[in-house]
Amino acid sequence: MGDFAVSDDPRVQAQLDRLDALSVPQGRLGLDTIRALLKRLGNPQRRLPPVFHVAGTNGKGSTCAFLRAALEAAGHRVHVFTSPHLVRFNERMRVAGTLISDEMLADLLAEVLDEAEAAGIGASFFEVSTAAAFLAFARTPADACVIEVGLGGRFDATNVIETPTVCGIASLGIDHEAFLLSPDPEAPKEPHIRIAFEKAGIAKAGAPLVTLDYNFGMNEAIDAKALQVGTEVIRRTRDWSIGPTQSGFAYRDDKGSLHLPLPALAGNHQAVNAGLAIAMLRHQNALSVPDAALVAAMGWARWPARLQRLGEGPLTALLPPGTPCWLDGGHNPDAGKALALHFRERRPHIHLVIGMLANKNPNALIAPLADRLASVTVVPVPGHACHEASAFNHVFAPEASASDSVAEALKRIEPAKGECVLIAGSLYLAGGVLRENDEQPD
Known part of the structure; x- marks a missing residue:
């Protein structure tokens, strides 16, 4: 079964029923299936506006919320793909700033599912969802894409993105052990290092990889992957930092300092997620995001069901x-x-x-x-x-x-x-x- 999606729209529900019937063969890993499906659809992932790709165990959704808020505060139109949904499947796809309509969603899911069935491609719930989002984003003009990794990184369906503008890794910890710690002779055996290895799989040549500061050998695993693909790691405490002030918090990197109010999102950890988003925005060159937009994002960002x-x-x-x-x-x-x-x-x-x-x-x-x-x-x-x-x-x-x-x-x-x-x-x-x-x- 999939993610138990339901809709009040009968056309959407008909496609969600098809989605929920999909299953993944036990032990199947890799990107071959999603690549085959996207090829049938004309490779829409190659026609996206600048992509901000975010992985992590906790905080990646909030980081995406801050990225979206800052980009929109700067006047940019933004596509967003996140998961899971809370109430409606539509929450997963924000097309040029607006939740995808039922009409568009029904048509896209039908198109992707029909292509998968016609070609005998055994795609999963998430692979079909990802392909539908990329189709929507490729067909609708926008200035940026914010893409959240679904599970892991290395073998996540979103990792078919070939040339992201910047990548980020939020807080790391042990979760989804059955998938992320499954035996793999190419992966580290120590659990925390393995998690970092999987998340760092989103690293791409030429796209700065912005991270927090980790322990248990996790930094080294991320550095090794970045070196392998040919990109730089922008790490908290070494390359950027945040710290409390009387009225909020301060962000600092080699470009200078920025004083911000505390995020409207509750929890001290949200300042860290905001800092990661700011570091990603300040270390990319595709779009202009002035400091005023970063400040505004602290109050604009919303991420339901997180405190x-x-x-x-x-x-x-x-x-x-x-x-x-x-x-x-x-x-x-x-x-x-x-x-x-x-x-x-x-x-x-x-x-x-x-x-x-x-x-x-x-x-x-x-x-x-x-x-x-x-x-x-x-x-x-x-x-x-x-x-x-x-x-x-x-x-x-x-x-x-x-x-x-x-x-x-x-x-x-x-x-x-x-x-x-x-x-x-x-x-x-x-x-x-x-x-x-x-x-x-x-």
């Missing part, structure tokens, strides 16, 4: 008035650390409502948040195999209880003054929450 404060809606109405309710789709240890840092600084006790897929580590969020948890309620992730309540029992956290839905969980919570609610553990769960609370991403 999002939910507004008034049917779900939040189930809580006592004034109770802060946060939503986050993070599901790995690095996401747990970012959540813990955000809430530790604000010092509230948290009523955690969590749903997590069965292939994720239940301690990823519970362990870092344990000392702040007032209650833990475990809910299912509809349509997915997920952990039961017993998986979330942690020695330093309250005993987890089960509830049939997020709505039922919120009805049962009795927060004291100053306490908050956090719904977390899965982007699939987050999408359902946004739908139920009438907060559809636009």
